[in-house]
Amino acid sequence: MTILKLLSVFFLQLLCVHVFLFDGTNAQSLRVGFYNSTCPSFEEIVRNTTARLISRAPSLAPALLRMHFHDCFVRGCDGSVLINSTSGNQAEKDAIPNQSLRGFQVIDAVKTAVENICPSLVSCADILALVARDAVTLMNGPSWRVPLGRRDGRVSRSSEALANLPPPSANITQLKASFRSKGLSDRELAILSGGHTIGISHCSSISNRLYNFTGQGDTDPSLDPNYVVHLKRKCSPTDTTSIIEMDPGSARTFDTSYYTLVRKRRGLFEADAALLNDNATRNYVLRQANSGGSNFFNDFAASMVKMGRIGVITGNRGEIRRICSAIN
Template identity: 60%
Template sequence: MAIFHKHISLLLLQLVLVALVFNKANGSGLKLGFYRKTCPRVEAIVNRATANYIYRAPSLAASLLRLHFHDCFVRGCDGSVLLNSTSNNIAEKDAPPNLSLRGFQVIDAVKAAVEAACPGVVSCTDILALVARDATQLIKGPYWPVPLGRRDGRISIATESRALPSPFANITTLRANFASKGLNVKDLVVLSGAHTIGVAHCSTIETRLYNFTGQGDTDPSLDPKYVPQLKSICFPTDKTTLLGMDPGSSKSFDQDYYKVVLKKRGLFQSDSALLSDKKTSLYVKLYSQSHGFTFFKDFQDSMVKMGKIGVLTGKAGEIRRTCAFVN
């Protein structure tokens, strides 16, 4: 009988451990109104502090959305991208794919405002998720509910930023990359739509324009009529010039990005790659014709889904006092 009870106890322990792992993976430890009792005004505080920046510099919205994305794709949504490097560790923010990230000062300012009202209660990771949502809405983009309860990680390693989707990736790599985070083909196309706002450096398309296969040629997936226009803006070895991700509409959150991709004028190879797969190309066509409603609705859903990747909840991690440093 004792052996029977021992087996039952072991089985129950295994089931509990499996449940904990599953909860971490799908974000079921998060909930709307998580801070209702401990910091009831947190969303109003975050929105006001974010607006102070976005009204002065609307272009920061794209940067803050990208910051949230880069956080969630490495170690999950745990605020690891916000940590500074130390004398014995190079953090994610100093990895090559993250050197162009902006908006850290916004997160720090919002965190300070929240700390003044509710010290030691709200995680930097939750603040980042809220700021990304609010910044997007403030430039007339979609609004999505942000379930809260994320906790901050204590580890940030530059080399792990290889997990980020590359602007040079083909569709096979992109699909695998998103699938590894629990995101499907639809999420891939929808979240790529964030390229409707923001800018890119000429250096990210230099190879496409001037030396695609090493023979001084141009990427054939680019509209040949568009190439001279790009070359007039981006010269070889140009590391400083910026150009809009969605020409003529890079400050407006809309579905025009998909029209640009259909015309074979997407800036990145990863944008053009969306047309090289039957499923992804169908979604591109759908969103290009949807008048915004379908794209906005699906973007909301995919952002909620992305915000749950690998979250730390319960007693895991910590609540950082300052976002750039572990406690």
């Protein structure tokens, strides 16, 4: 590695540390009911618009939850994942991990509805946090009170998405390091992974796991062999378009069956299977799988609130975007 590359890596690491150091102070500025006096109908507008759009396309609910996660893990929860690329900058949404994100039209529609009532008051970052909550609730999941007051960021770089988002192939060491770098515990890693109880993926995401795990034409031995047969029926080695449910049978219902699948070695991604390779995460998986979901909804709600505080911008920093896809 050249000196220039070393300096670049050091600068990025320093930047991440700098952002994280400000996280605690800014997160304390968030509060439930932040817009009560300036835009009292805000949360109702978000809820009604989100419900209307998800009723037409329920598969957008898990996509919007995933979008909030991808936003918060890169530069904090600042709406930077919503920004379009320009001729001079490739934004986060065009990074490889984000090219499969869906639901931007929902955020845009909610933003338009809010702007019509309360112009230039509500951040896109706050809208995304609320939409993610409402999407989970609409799938029969928990609800929670979302602390608000985030401001929108002005920077969005695809390289930072690649550096900060754990891939589906991540092992437990990588996952723990990624979550700990954002101030989230190993237990919260297991809890937030439970979001995989809703949603779909593409065969291309697990092709290597099924057909060429180590480069020798083999299958990941951590997968239940009977499940491998099932997945191979759905996904040929060259299939890049077919979709598969992450939680077969209840992919549109927020519940704890994800943990039962992981316990049976039927988690779709390597990152799901990895939860069994650590005491803290494995214990949580087994407890939820064996107890029928005791406290999972409360755990998930609390973890989402904590995740929603990562690296937030508050006060006079950042901006309130007029449209979510472009910096003012």
